[in-house]
Amino acid sequence: MNNEKIPYKIYLNENEMPKAWYNLRADMKQKPVPLLNPGTLKPMKAEELAGVFCEELVAQELDNDTAFFEIPEEILSFYKMYRPSPLVRAYCLERKLDTPAKIYYKFEGNNTSGSHKLNSAIAQAYYAKKQGLKGVTTETGAGQWGTALSMACSYFDLDCKVYMVKCSYEQKPFRREVMRTYGASVTPSPSMETEVGRKILAEHPGTTGSLGCAISEAVEKAVSSEGYRYVLGSVLNQVLLHQSVIGLETKAAMDKYGIKPDIVIGCAGGGSNLGGLIAPFMGEKLRGEADCRIIAVEPASCPSLTRGVYAYDFCDTGMVCPLAKMYTLGSDFIPSANHAGGLRYHGMSSTLSELYHQGLMEAVSVKQTEVFEAAEYFARIEGILPAPESSHAIRVAIDEAVKCKETGEEKTIVFGLTGTGYFDMVAYEKFHDGKMDDYIPTDEELAVYRAKLPKTE
Numbered sequence: 001m002n003n004e005k006i007p008y009k010i011y012l013n014e015n016e017m018p019k020a021w022y023n024l025r026a027d028m029k030q031k032p033v034p035l036l037n038p039g040t041l042k043p044m045k046a047e048e049l050a051g052v053f054c055e056e057l058v059a060q061e062l063d064n065d066t067a068f069f070e071i072p073e074e075i076l077s078f079y080k081m082y083r084p085s086p087l088v089r090a091y092c093l094e095r096k097l098d099t100p101a102k103i104y105y106k107f108e109g110n111n112t113s114g115s116h117k118l119n120s121a122i123a124q125a126y127y128a129k130k131q132g133l134k135g136v137t138t139e140t141g142a143g144q145w146g147t148a149l150s151m152a153c154s155y156f157d158l159d160c161k162v163y164m165v166k167c168s169y170e171q172k173p174f175r176r177e178v179m180r181t182y183g184a185s186v187t188p189s190p191s192m193e194t195e196v197g198r199k200i201l202a203e204h205p206g207t208t209g210s211l212g213c214a215i216s217e218a219v220e221k222a223v224s225s226e227g228y229r230y231v232l233g234s235v236l237n238q239v240l241l242h243q244s245v246i247g248l249e250t251k252a253a254m255d256k257y258g259i260k261p262d263i264v265i266g267c268a269g270g271g272s273n274l275g276g277l278i279a280p281f282m283g284e285k286l287r288g289e290a291d292c293r294i295i296a297v298e299p300a301s302c303p304s305l306t307r308g309v310y311a312y313d314f315c316d317t318g319m320v321c322p323l324a325k326m327y328t329l330g331s332d333f334i335p336s337a338n339h340a341g342g343l344r345y346h347g348m349s350s351t352l353s354e355l356y357h358q359g360l361m362e363a364v365s366v367k368q369t370e371v372f373e374a375a376e377y378f379a380r381i382e383g384i385l386p387a388p389e390s391s392h393a394i395r396v397a398i399d400e401a402v403k404c405k406e407t408g409e410e411k412t413i414v415f416g417l418t419g420t421g422y423f424d425m426v427a428y429e430k431f432h433d434g435k436m437d438d439y440i441p442t443d444e445e446l447a448v449y450r451a452k453l454p455k456t457e
């Protein structure tokens, strides 16, 4: 196909939007191993999970075999308010880099919450409502998930209680106000409201919190409040399932113009946007229909895939959640306080961990100053102010495009531009003022956390 015919933005029309989510696990020969009950070390049963999570979400979580889940009509009509999202051909970036590579990005920042997280938030709120619940609790780190969930809950008239990692709560007062605008209540974590919060504060006075702590608080609140369940914005299978809408749209848009990716790149925190973006491409790979390189990009300051171990670990600091087998740095691991680029979670989706373990996916880690250099470069050329998280993917997309220039290869590169960075200007400010450094944990430090992994055998 003649390149000139590919528009800057490829949009699908409403009828071309996916009607079902795709469950990657259905095509995996070697499935991810089950979640374990931390007390008995036996696989978690649906009944046990149902005390914490909504019923239908538990069913999605445990289903390794059903390839497609129909997207309920109510969710589809919400999706239509901000989807399909554009697949953008980065012509300006290509020209600036003077690369023969063709670069595309799938932009998920076109909604008020500013990221892909709304794709799963609306699904989780829908199932909570359908089950007749009063509300949901959750944690939020940088604030995108809390914002997305607040929007979703207000749409379905559900109560929403958010535990926000304390350092973000203080750094991002406007994020907090957006959540309150959508009716959520927001508590800085660790807090004195929960037993686990009080315990963490007693052990680490003055801590600025972590996602792991906030998860523990939100879970405790949900299980101790009548009519509430806990919802999580990443890591879990159900979240990857909902996020498959990103990859399905990307593939449909590419198919429309006969484009095949050579490299698919995504940033990886808990793994939901990456798992969603790569889903149909990895599916083809698993079924032996097509092949491409898939690259997960993580921060050098929180390198779970590249420097973690593949083991059962707690999903949270308070050790109240089930054990998941994943690439992990240890549930006590908290990235350096001057790490500003997001993606701070200690573990990685167990599905992505298993795919990585099987060698079906690559991972690289990047330093935060290099990430912000890429973010600024991209902003100046393509116009969009990217989220620091998304900029990890931008960094590696640029690096791969530069390699193509050296080798003269016309590779097609697709990356996930997961969100916008309007609420991350404190981080950009640090970068501009030269106050950002590249803290990388030493092997000795990582060994301390690794030694504390739970023994499951």
Ligand SMILES: *Cc1c(COP(=O)(O)O)cnc(C)c1O
Pocket (backbone or CB within 6 Å): 114, 115, 116, 117, 144, 145, 233, 234, 235, 267, 268, 269, 270, 271, 272, 273, 274, 343, 387, 389, 390, 418, 419, 420
């Ligand atoms: C939360 C977030 C991420 C990382 O989360 P994943 O679950 O790994 O996708 C990436 N980009 C943005 C903009 C986010 O808000």
